[in-house]
Amino acid sequence: MIRKNRLAALFASLAVPLVACASALPAQAKPAPAPLPAPKLVLAIAVDQFSADLFAQYREHYTGGFARLLKGAVYPSGFQSHAATETCPGHSTILTGVHPGRAGIVANNWYDLSASRAEKRIYCAEDEKDPASTSGKPVVSAVHLRVPTLGERMKMQWPASRNVAVSAKDRAVMMMGGHQIDAAYWWLGDKFVTLKGRAPVPVAVAENAMVGALLKKGAPAFTPPAYCAAHDRALKAGEVEIGTGRFALKAGQNDAFRVSPRIDAATADLAVALASDMKLGKGAALDVLSVSFSATDYIGHAYGTQGVEMCIQMAQLDATLGSLFARLDKQGIDYVAVLTADHGGLDTPERLDEQSLPDATRVDVGLTPGKLSAALAAKLGLPAAAGLVSSDGPFGDYYVSRALPDAVRAKAIIELAALLGSSTQVAAVFTHEELARTPLPAGSPQDWTLKDRARASFDPERSGDVVSLLRRVVVPIPRAAPGYTATHGSPWDYDRRVPMLFWRKGMTGFEQPAPVETVDIAPTLAALIGLKVAEASFDGRCLDLDAGPGNTCPVAK
Ligand SMILES: [Zn+2]
Numbered sequence: 001m002i003r004k005n006r007l008a009a010l011f012a013s014l015a016v017p018l019v020a021c022a023s024a025l026p027a028q029a030k031p032a033p034a035p036l037p038a039p040k041l042v043l044a045i046a047v048d049q050f051s052a053d054l055f056a057q058y059r060e061h062y063t064g065g066f067a068r069l070l071k072g073a074v075y076p077s078g079f080q081s082h083a084a085t086e087t088c089p090g091h092s093t094i095l096t097g098v099h100p101g102r103a104g105i106v107a108n109n110w111y112d113l114s115a116s117r118a119e120k121r122i123y124c125a126e127d128e129k130d131p132a133s134t135s136g137k138p139v140v141s142a143v144h145l146r147v148p149t150l151g152e153r154m155k156m157q158w159p160a161s162r163n164v165a166v167s168a169k170d171r172a173v174m175m176m177g178g179h180q181i182d183a184a185y186w187w188l189g190d191k192f193v194t195l196k197g198r199a200p201v202p203v204a205v206a207e208n209a210m211v212g213a214l215l216k217k218g219a220p221a222f223t224p225p226a227y228c229a230a231h232d233r234a235l236k237a238g239e240v241e242i243g244t245g246r247f248a249l250k251a252g253q254n255d256a257f258r259v260s261p262r263i264d265a266a267t268a269d270l271a272v273a274l275a276s277d278m279k280l281g282k283g284a285a286l287d288v289l290s291v292s293f294s295a296t297d298y299i300g301h302a303y304g305t306q307g308v309e310m311c312i313q314m315a316q317l318d319a320t321l322g323s324l325f326a327r328l329d330k331q332g333i334d335y336v337a338v339l340t341a342d343h344g345g346l347d348t349p350e351r352l353d354e355q356s357l358p359d360a361t362r363v364d365v366g367l368t369p370g371k372l373s374a375a376l377a378a379k380l381g382l383p384a385a386a387g388l389v390s391s392d393g394p395f396g397d398y399y400v401s402r403a404l405p406d407a408v409r410a411k412a413i414i415e416l417a418a419l420l421g422s423s424t425q426v427a428a429v430f431t432h433e434e435l436a437r438t439p440l441p442a443g444s445p446q447d448w449t450l451k452d453r454a455r456a457s458f459d460p461e462r463s464g465d466v467v468s469l470l471r472r473v474v475v476p477i478p479r480a481a482p483g484y485t486a487t488h489g490s491p492w493d494y495d496r497r498v499p500m501l502f503w504r505k506g507m508t509g510f511e512q513p514a515p516v517e518t519v520d521i522a523p524t525l526a527a528l529i530g531l532k533v534a535e536a537s538f539d540g541r542c543l544d545l546d547a548g549p550g551n552t553c554p555v556a557k
Contacts, residue, residue, distance in 0.1 A: 039281075039504060039528075044521075048172065073510055078340055080497075083450070086488070088171045095175075102146065123136075142175070151178060158285035165177030167294060168295070217251060268320050272327045301485070307351070345487070366423065416466050427471040428468075435451070
């Protein structure tokens with residue numbers, strides 16, 4: 001693509017003298033295209049774990065929905081700029097236009113040691129004040145999201161505007177939809193479900209019936225495209241064999257359905273059905289339809305990013321997107337589409353080791369909260385207390401028990417930071433105080449320090465007493481398990497860089513390789529649709545989607 005553009009530029013520079021003596025050639029000056037009218041629907045798509053690396057690897061093969069998006073404004077280096085590259089923080093940036101620290105979404109799970117309920121672990125998309133909620137089985141809510149989403153801002157300006165969000169993951173729905181969602185659906189076990197106190201609408205019931213029939217009957221394996229052949233090789237990640245899967249679905253294997261391209265197809269089906277049922281894009285005001293596709297993430301975790309499984313998924317996702325666009329076109333909806341990801345991802349370390357990255361390794365169990373609790377107790381001369389240190393895993397936010405007297409606790413925090421920092425697998429450790437003192441980073445996210453990245457996903461109330469960042473290619477899964485051999489969550493660019501693709505019918509496409517940020521998406525869309533937003537509401541900036549001298553952003557006076 002870039003090569004072709006360079007050639008085109010070269011010809012353009014040669015063309016002037018040629019045109020002067022060749023009257024048969026068309027005239028040079030083309031009238032500037034008229035500015036695009038505002039669309040009727042914002043179609044915001046997130047592909048979970050769709051790294052800029054996967055996009056670069058597969059873009060030459062795209063023939064479906066991605067081929068359309070490639071004709072729009074292409075930003076191959078979008079950044080989820082923060083350190084906590086997990087699903088919930090990542091989704092929280094896309095339609096709020098703010099970093100996760102400001103959104104209050106510091107991780108998928110954090111600890112509130114002063115919570116009134118017995119369980120102190122808080123899931124990002126639960127209402128823990130509801131006695132029925134636990135972090136594992138949440139009463140789903142956006143109560144922790146501190147800022148409005150684009151759909152909510154649209155409702156403030158245009159009360160008739162509808163805000164709809166669909167995904168396999170509840171947290172993706174809540175972070176893209178927000179507090180006021182007209183229709184919210186996610187996958188739970190064997191069907192799509194909605195918010196507490198609401199009944200699923202008939203089209204959702206119908207979609208569940210179709211999926212239910214498929215789950216009962218099973219489905220054949222996918223045939224990988226020819227270009228997947230080199231990926232089709234068995235690999236052992238610990239005891240787990242991966243690399244040659246084809247997603248054959250045996251009857252009743254509901255989890256195999258979830259970890260397959262089929263969950264994306266079902267998500268798209270439900271989105272199309274809701275669009276049709278609610279007449280999205282046909283009402284008195286602009287609507288927003290958020291669709292987050294989860295299969296790429298589930299498949300990345302289960303099989304890594306470089307097996308035949310991901311290759312099949314990339315082809316199927318392209319087809320699912322193509323079908324989604326075609327069916328919305330058929331409904332006659334005039335939409336602007338944006339596609340990005342909540343974070344990137346890294347391959348399974350056992351495969352990385354074979355493919356030129358011998359430094360890739362699994363995290364030391366010594367960095368898990370249980371082991372750290374014991375080590376810290378020994379160091380401080382405290383009785384070995386379980387729960388002295390809490391964390392959601394062997395990296396990120398660590399919390400020191402509030403049961404300790406203040407002076408002991410202050411010492412424990414310093415010792416914990418020292419313990420973490422002494423690990424050869426840890427790149428940087430920051431205390432809560434240190435991050436609270438750090439100003440919000442600005443400038444190109446590519447150049448941010450590790451502290452800047454940690455600051456962008458820091459919230460003074462919710463972040464840990466200590467934030468620990470693992471070294472590059474240390475995979476924070478101590479032992480591979482079925483469904484979980486690879487992951488993301490690091491402050492490194494394989495987890496931070498994601499594509500950002502904007503498409504609108506009739507637009508002239510272009511590619512801008514410079515770093516941009518996912519927090520730029522909301523201000524970009526807001527300008528495009530004429531949404532009035534108070535100054536400093538966003539951390540990101542408006543991206544000009546006009547390829548020529550026109551500008552889709554407000555021009556400074
Ligand atoms: Zn994930």
